[in-house]
Amino acid sequence: GESVGLHLPTLSVQEGDNSIINCAYSNSASDYFIWYKQESGKGPQFIIDIRSNMDKRQGQRVTVLLNKTVKHLSLQIAATQPGDSAVYFCAEKTSYDKVIFGPGTSLSVIP
Amino acid sequence: KAGVTQTPRYLIKTRGQQVTLSCSPISGHRSVSWYQQTPGQGLQFLFEYFSETQRNKGNFPGRFSGRQFSNSRSEMNVSTLELGDSALYLCASSPGSETQYFGPGTRLLVL
Numbered sequence: 001g002e003s004v005g006l007h008l009p010t011l012s013v014q015e016g017d018n019s020i021i022n023c024a025y026s027n028s029a030s031d032y033f034i035w036y037k038q039e040s041g042k043g044p045q046f047i048i049d050i051r052s053n054m055d056k057r058q059g060q061r062v063t064v065l066l067n068k069t070v071k072h073l074s075l076q077i078a079a080t081q082p083g084d085s086a087v088y089f090c091a092e093k094t095s096y097d098k099v100i101f102g103p104g105t106s107l108s109v110i111p
Numbered sequence: 112k113a114g115v116t117q118t119p120r121y122l123i124k125t126r127g128q129q130v131t132l133s134c135s136p137i138s139g140h141r142s143v144s145w146y147q148q149t150p151g152q153g154l155q156f157l158f159e160y161f162s163e164t165q166r167n168k169g170n171f172p173g174r175f176s177g178r179q180f181s182n183s184r185s186e187m188n189v190s191t192l193e194l195g196d197s198a199l200y201l202c203a204s205s206p207g208s209e210t211q212y213f214g215p216g217t218r219l220l221v222l
Contacts, residue, residue, distance in 0.1 A: 008153075032209060043115075043201050043213030044154075089154065098167040099144070099211065101154035 010106045019077040021105045023090035028071060030092035034099070035064060035075045039086045047075070085109045113138065115204050115214035123220045129190040132217045136183050136204030143185040144211060145177060148199040160185055197221045
């Protein structure tokens with residue numbers, strides 16, 4: 001099937017540290033990118049999005065960076081908390097086309 | 112507003128049977144998308160419906176089908192179930208064509 005990003009990696013961080021989750025996307029025509037968080041037993045939850053005409057967007061404790069030159073997306077989580085432990089997915093989309101999800105990154109926060 | 116709801120939450124079927132899953136989107140959302148999530152393949156796009164019309168379709172066999180009703184509720188059907196159809200089936204709704212909000216999913220086990 002279609003996918004974007006690397007094979008599912010795992011990231012472990014200490015509580016209070018900053019986390020950086022990376023994603024490589026596949027379609028240079030994609031113009032909309034989203035990060036989702038999925039906790040065990042739940043559906044993905046929207047975190048933050050960014051359009052291709054931007055290279056940075058900030059939310060509450062989260063920042064998304066977009067580098068279109070190398071087709072790379074990152075999610076930065078400041079002051080990581082135990083509740084941030086989850087699988088994080090990046091997703092890409094072109095206008096009126098389907099959303100393509102990456103394989104996900106498992107974030108584990110060490111108290 | 113109530114979130115996306117999916118029924119049933121859990122389902123056990125045997126090979127060869129068929130199954131119908133239901134999704135009620137967030138009130139006012141006209142787009143409903145379906146995804147299959149498995150440990151090996153990640154989140155795979157099945158199809159998207161908008162105003163009762165299929166707008167996008169993923170790379171799944173014809174055994175997978177869906178429909179959307181005038182109240183935006185959607186159903187997906189899988190006929191002649193195979194063991195490999197065991198997965199979490201997620202529904203997501205959207206006001207238009209961008210940010211999607213996911214339901215909790217229906218976990219299907221095929222024996």
